[in-house]
Amino acid sequence: MNDRRVALERLKEELEVRLARYRQHRERRAGPLDKDMEDQPLETRDDEVVASLEAEAEDELSQVRHALARIREGRGEACECCGEPIEAGRLAAVPHATLCRACQGA
Numbered sequence: 845m846n847d848r849r850v851a852l853e854r855l856k857e858e859l860e861v862r863l864a865r866y867r868q869h870r871e872r873r874a875g876p877l878d879k880d881m882e883d884q885p886l887e888t889r890d891d892e893v894v895a896s897l898e899a900e901a902e903d904e905l906s907q908v909r910h911a912l913a914r915i916r917e918g919r920g921e922a923c924e925c926c927g928e929p930i931e932a933g934r935l936a937a938v939p940h941a942t943l944c945r946a947c948q949g950a
């Protein structure tokens with residue numbers, strides 16, 4: 845019935861799996877260095893990419909959790925800022941949106 849909630853639950857699981865993988869990557873990298881020196885510049889760049897992906901996924905996950913909490917409270921479709929209903933098209937495109945288009949843009 846509530847497709848958006850299903851989509852959010854799925855997104856949440858997906859993000860949690862992704863975050864676990866990024867953390868694993870970091871823990872592996874924190875272990876003893878057994879790589880050739882030549883590999884290191886590439887590895888460092890890779891770490892930076894992973895770190896920024898991790899931060900992004902964390903942000904998104906907290907948004908998803910926040911949107912799910914609002915749905916549970918029965919306010920999932922109301923803009924957090926102005927209280928007007930969030931556009932259906934926007935919710936379809938961005939299931940974790942908690943602001944209407946106008947407030948998001950502001």
Ligand SMILES: [Zn+2]
Nearest residue numbers: 923926944947
């Ligand atoms: Zn609004």
